[in-house]
Amino acid sequence: MLMGITLAFLSGVLVGLQNIFNSKLGERTNIWITTTLVLGMGFAASFTIGLVVEGGDLFVLKGMQTWYGFSGIIGVVVVVSMVQGIQRLGPTFAVSVMMVSQLGFALLFDTLGWLGLAQIPISPSRVVGLLVVAAGIAIFKTDPGRLRGLKLRGAKQGITNK
Amino acid sequence: MKGIMFALTAGAGIALQGIANARIGQGIGTWQAASMTQLTGFVTSLAILLILGRGGWRRLGEVKPVYRAGGALAALIISANMAAIGAIGATVTVAVVLIAQLMFTFAVDLFGWFSVAGTRIGWTQIAGIGVMVAGILILSL
Incomplete structure (x- = not known):
């Protein structure tokens, strides 16, 4: 319970931080440039951490279902x-x-x-x-x-x- | 009315995305799930950006690099969120995420971090956070 709450809290603080960064981007660009850049950075970071943590296993998508590929939409x-x-x-x-x-x-x-x-x-x-x-x-x-x-x-x- | 529908849809989408990520994480692994959902979102958003072709890149260089890289935080946000939903369910996770988010916003305004233009903060915000915490305690009974 406590672990879950701690993780959720951390996630919320980071969401708050990211909202600020995104709004700084939004002030100078537009919503689609911001969204594209934010998601691209998110992908790059997740992919890099995934490679470090899992190595080649990152590309093993056992249990993959088609809809997983569309959830990003x-x-x-x-x-x-x-x-x-x-x-x-x-x-x-x-x-x-x-x-x-x-x-x-x-x-x-x-x-x-x-x-x-x-x-x-x-x-x-x-x-x-x-x-x-x-x-x-x-x-x-x-x-x-x-x-x-x-x-x-x-x-x-x-x-x-x- | 239309505005309310849009705001409700956005909220539903955020909640749905959280549980979809948690489910995909269980299916293919945390980092695979985070990478895949961000990549597909990125491709969709890029396609819209190219179709609209409105430009707007000119002043991107004026944004501090750290703000431009802020999206990277999503790796931590998504993985923490997935684990939290698995452990305590979606409702309590969403409630705690929202409280943390508002508390952080409050601190940012109070201390003037990131030179964010001050919004109105005062005792109603402290009271709001208190009431939200009480709500979480009731939720977790």
Whole structure:
């Protein structure tokens, strides 16, 4: 349990870091150059680590199924949807909806035991827990400028912008 | 409404991608899976880029090399994510990933790292993180 949570936490921090790097790229290029470069770098890194760790075994694809070769396209669908969502809703709301949607679908996939995932039966505590996390996301995304006088050091820009 | 549908689709896609990666990793191995999904995504994205042919490369050189190489982090992100989903399931993994991501964003804003233009942060963000952590505890009951 603790190992899984630690790995998930590490992964989340790195996602946050990568989002910043990607946005730096996006400021100077466009979304498809950014996406292509990010995925290309991701491939190069995974492939290199794979070669170091596994050597020639990296090319042994025992148990390969055809759909594995297409799953990377999901990432492209995500980029398109995200860009469209942000254009229509603005980043804050779009990202909140996206995060809550991720949670909802993860719960659905766990419950159904989809794609050979260990099935985890739905229970009241899982539903309540998920709703509480979703509420936390909504609170996080609330503009603290409304709570005048409670701002933190780094928020100085926030209120003066208004 | 359309915007909501797009945002929901993006979220569903991210969740689906996580479990697909975990499944493919079990099938052919972690690094094989990470390499394959990134490669197919890269080829698809490159094809779109070439078809659109809009240019936009001119200012790529102005981006710091470390930011240009940021995509490499995905190797670690994907492998850690696969292992986490296998160990604690998709729901708790997604919840913890989101909290870590928001906590990191908060720290970046608070300390002004990476010269990111400050977004609004304050007590609502701390409260939000607290509520999310409570949610994870309830989820893992």
